[in-house]
Amino acid sequence: MSGGGLAGDALAGLWASPPSLPARWFYDERGSRLFDEITRLPEYYPTRRETEILRAHAAEIARLAAAETVVELGAGMSTKTRILLDACAARHFVPVDVSGVVLAEAAAAIARDYPHTTVEPVVADFAEPPSFPGRSGARLVLFLGGTIGNFDDAQRATFLARQRAALAPGDHFLLGADLVKAPSRLLAAYDDSVGVTAEFNRNLIEVLRATLDAEGLYVDDFQHAVRWDPERHRIEMWLRARRDVTARFHALGRDWKLPAGDGMLTEISVKFRVPDLHAELVTAGFAPVRTWTDAAGDFSLTLARA
Numbered sequence: 001m002s003g004g005g006l007a008g009d010a011l012a013g014l015w016a017s018p019p020s021l022p023a024r025w026f027y028d029e030r031g032s033r034l035f036d037e038i039t040r041l042p043e044y045y046p047t048r049r050e051t052e053i054l055r056a057h058a059a060e061i062a063r064l065a066a067a068e069t070v071v072e073l074g075a076g077m078s079t080k081t082r083i084l085l086d087a088c089a090a091r092h093f094v095p096v097d098v099s100g101v102v103l104a105e106a107a108a109a110i111a112r113d114y115p116h117t118t119v120e121p122v123v124a125d126f127a128e129p130p131s132f133p134g135r136s137g138a139r140l141v142l143f144l145g146g147t148i149g150n151f152d153d154a155q156r157a158t159f160l161a162r163q164r165a166a167l168a169p170g171d172h173f174l175l176g177a178d179l180v181k182a183p184s185r186l187l188a189a190y191d192d193s194v195g196v197t198a199e200f201n202r203n204l205i206e207v208l209r210a211t212l213d214a215e216g217l218y219v220d221d222f223q224h225a226v227r228w229d230p231e232r233h234r235i236e237m238w239l240r241a242r243r244d245v246t247a248r249f250h251a252l253g254r255d256w257k258l259p260a261g262d263g264m265l266t267e268i269s270v271k272f273r274v275p276d277l278h279a280e281l282v283t284a285g286f287a288p289v290r291t292w293t294d295a296a297g298d299f300s301l302t303l304a305r306a
């Protein structure tokens with residue numbers, strides 16, 4: 001088996017320096033379960049903060065966007081989305097996710113609980129150019145959770161411009177973004193005391209081993225490491241080799257080496273300041289309508305008009 005998209009990303013990323021992989025490969029079945037656990041950790045505030053903002057302002061968001069169709073990028077189980085669907089009178093819901101299995105389950109649950117809403121799941125990678133099903137009426141595209149932080153500056157500019165290009169004037173985009181705060185809190189959120197985030201990170205090694213038939217690649221040879229980059233205001237997750245690693249990727253016909261102490265960059269999570277975020281949205285052709293934050297000022301939701 002070739003490993004599909006992972007093979008291409010591995011070829012492009014593992015032999016680079018430093019080696020890296022796009023964050024989307026964390027989310028196999030075990031990774032998705034571990035991420036779900038992360039969202040309930042005391043140190044991991046983003047999910048609770050975003051839910052708090054949605055609860056407080058869903059009615060206003062619904063009124064401002066007045067959408068007939070709600071599209072959710074990276075929908076997953078669409079748990080937080082229900083707060084918005086409850087407030088919106090949207091007739092159509094389009095969850096978009098790379099995982100067809102998760103998507104089908106989530107779509108069925110939404111269809112059951114919202115009998116007046118048609119649900120049209122789309123299996124797609126939201127990093128690719130979007131193509132939303134043709135619809136009349138205003139659209140509201142949701143990109144929640146702070147996943148925008150997984151893109152670097154250039155990827156973010158491309159992503160936002162593509163979203164804008166896929167929308168018609170008067171459509172809306174709702175963006176969840178984590179905010180810059182004390183490094184101690186950020187580091188704790190990505191290096192929790194019970195080690196769930198470490199397991200989430202290390203699971204990537206098992207995804208690589210199983211998908212690309214890698215011999216000599218062992219989860220236990222890698223250690224979870226987190227750093228805060230103040231210049232690029234981003235958290236970085238690394239997997240650091242505890243000993244010299246030599247692996248044979250049978251699916252790629254290639255050998256891979258990582259000397260003891262060296263690391264592989266597995267995720268960036270950029271943290272934002274609201275004015276910078278607005279500037280990026282404007283550059284992409286959006287008009288920021290309003291930003292809401294939670295009471296502690298930890299997380300933000302921005303509604304922007306196309």
Ligand code: AVJ
Binds near residue numbers: 150
């Ligand atoms: C799902 C990308 C928003 O960056 O906070 C959580 C993923 N990684 N803990 C984030 C994640 C480690 C999460 N996002």
